[in-house]
Amino acid sequence: MNKQWSFRVIAAFSLTIFLWASAFSGIKVGLESYTPEHLTLFRLLIGSITLFVIATVTKMPLPDRKDIPFILLLGFLGFTVYHTALNIGEKTVNAGEASLIVSMTPIFSALLAGWFLHERFGLSRWIGSIISFLGVALLSFGAGEHVQLNSGILFILLASFAESLYFVFQARYLKKYGFLAFTTYTIWAGTFFMLFFLPGLVTEMTKSSIESTLSIIYLGIFPTVIPYLALAYVTSRVGSSEATSSLYLTPVVAFILAWICIGEVPSPRSVIGGVITLSGVLFIYTKGEKLQKTAKLSQ
Secondary structure, three states, X not given: OOOOOOHHHXXXXXXXXXXXXXXXXXXXXXXXXXXXXXXXXXXXXHHHHHHHHXXXXXXXXXXXXXXXXXXXXXXXXXXXHHHHHHHXXXXXXXXXXXXXXXXXXXXHHHHHHHHHOOOOOOHHHHHHHHHHHHHXXXXXXXXXXXXXXXXXXXXXXXXXXXXHHXXXXXXXXXXXXXXHHHHHHHHHHHHHHHHHHOOOHHHHHHHOOHHHHHHHHHHXXXXXXXXXXXXXXXXXXXXXXXHHHOOOHHHHHHHHHHHHHHOOOOOHHXXXXXXXXXXXXXXXXXXHHHHHHHHHHHO
């Protein structure tokens, strides 16, 4: 294990996995009463208010004017697009399956880091990526006699890709502002773009069940704020690729929580597709690392 992976980093990473895993079930409960757009807005408003309190207590400075356009862009990708697309996807995709599709984020992140940041994307990563995409393809088509593409999968893939862009390009701003301030700025930015859907939110809240409303409040405080702060902290210590490399554990926890909390029993197709998807990610970050070490020793 890398020496940079201290107890604090491991604890922050474990907290990130658990809270993000719980979000998929929380979204399902929220969608019982809220539209995907209002769920995103409500969730981000709760997160923004929570962070405003933290920013006031810590006397957080505002970002430099020249950085605001890029902060707005990253906030739009990492929060507006990610949460809205994920919510739309979960209208037709089970919580456990949604978590499996989002586990493609490390692969997207590695591809983007190789393309834009010139990080090496070797043969092992290509093989692992192909394996994972085959697993996603299996999840994307319904079971039964009629094979039909589930469009919800495409929205979740969009969410995963947008989140990957956010993770890869946040590095320089993390160094400049720190993980707390930068995450705060981008969540505020993501909330700003969702204000278009503010009309009608109060009316929807009055008609919604208490379970759905409490679920979104939970989503806004815990899975929205804390994991991003924790993962930003991990990224600032070990880098974007390593920080996202073990997020394949999230679907495992998400499936368990969905089974316990909302009674979602995984289908055989979900299990097979999930195993294939996670096998690809595992191949990249286990077999791939061994191949790199062997290559270095042979030099």
